[in-house]
Amino acid sequence: MALARIGISGWTYAPWRGVFYPPKMPHRLELEYASERLDSIEINGSFYSLQRPTSYRTWAEHTPDQFVFSVKGGRYITHILRLKNARTAVANFFASGVLALGHKLGPLLWQLPPTLQFEPDEVDAFLALLPRTTAQAAALAGETTLDEDRTHTAVSEDRPLRHAVEVRHASFDVPAFTELARAHGVAIVLADTAGRYPVIRDLTADFAYVRLHGDEELYTSGYTDESLDRWAAELGGWLQRGMDVYAYFDNDVKVRAPYDAMGLRDRLAEWTPRHH
Template sequence: MAVARIGISGWTYAPWRGTFYPKGLVHRDELRFAAERLDSIEINGSFYSLQRPTSYQHWAQTTPDDFVFSVKGGRYITHILRLKNTRGALANFFASGALALGPKLGPLLWQLPPNLPFDPEAVSAFLASLPRTTTAAAALAAESTLESDRTFLDPGPDRPLRHAMEVRNPTFDDPAFVKIARDQNIAIVVADTAGRYPVLREVTTDFMYARLHGDVELYTSGYTPEALTRWAQDVRGWLAHDLDVYVYFDNDVKVRSPYDAMALRELLA
């Protein structure tokens, strides 16, 4: 059966302390607290810098057995290299510890910058270069230039890897991009960005990935009960078509994302 997982993008935010997180809760217990109320979290620290294998191992050990993390690909790959000549950077990214999540490793997210227009050749080549199994990811990671104590190269039992791409330039609203994603078996992220960036709802693989950044004010506004009901209808529709669903709330500025995620989970329950 298809499964829906509803979570948040990141969990370490100072304004959440004393609001979502109870006053006095120690920092190291924040992930455990969030994971008791949600069934998935998007790791976004990996977007800003390479994390350490020990961090991924700690996150895996801290969360319930049926918990799943999505992992955001590095901005060095998407924003600096802009999807070109990325093999070395991809090797370092996959060596840095995501495989240490084991069976808790869910989709990998590749978020493109707004100033990166659709280049069919570059996008197709990049997506084709992504490993589709943990064994392939470990083989690529073996090419890493990181110090050995910064790498985790054990693929564990071979498992498939899923990838999703979030686009922010209007030129990606193109049937050619949808075809590339479908041919490469990559999910196109359904991104709610208060109208700032394109909203693409195409089904291109066996799962859907939605990021809800705020429907009125980006990263700030909470979702009304009516808005959450509409998203619940979308999720049910995707599930009815046998698609797994991952939804992450990223409207964190005013401490809305964890509450909206819990409310959507309740609606789906």
């Protein structure tokens, strides 16, 4: 049975306090509150800097057993190195605590910068570097250059790992990129960016990954009932085909993301079993 995971990108936003989160709720309870209302959360602090194993363990401990996190890969890899000579950086990323999420570790998201053009050989090499199982990730993490007290490189069980790539340069919107992603079993993110970046609907893996940044204004505008109905129909069609679906709302500025996520989750209830 295919599963839909509908959630939000990040959960620590000051404007949400007293609106989505109850007034005076301690900040340390916000993750628990959000995870009881959604299926998944995209960890995006990992994009800005390496997080600590203690943080990943805490996040795992404060969410329901069936909850899943996706984890955004570091911008050092995607935006500074621009995917080149990235082996040590990817090893450090996986050593930094990602594996401490255990069975709550979902897909890894790699968001490329808008200035990065499609270079087939470089993309091919990067996708080939990505570990496909937690055991492979732990082995790669063993090459880390991080201090031992900043690392977690053990896994309790070997599980498959999924990867998704979000592209933001028009040169990626070509069959050659789709074929590369499909050859590596990596999902191309379907991103709704109010028309700013490419929209690629090709399905290249055994799951789909959707990021909803705002349909009219990037990071700001909410989704109407009609647009949520359309997204539910599209995602529901994938579920019917047996594909797991991960969808995250990133339109956080006006506190729309959690409500839109709950709205889409409710619409997909007929397509998929509940996790909780």
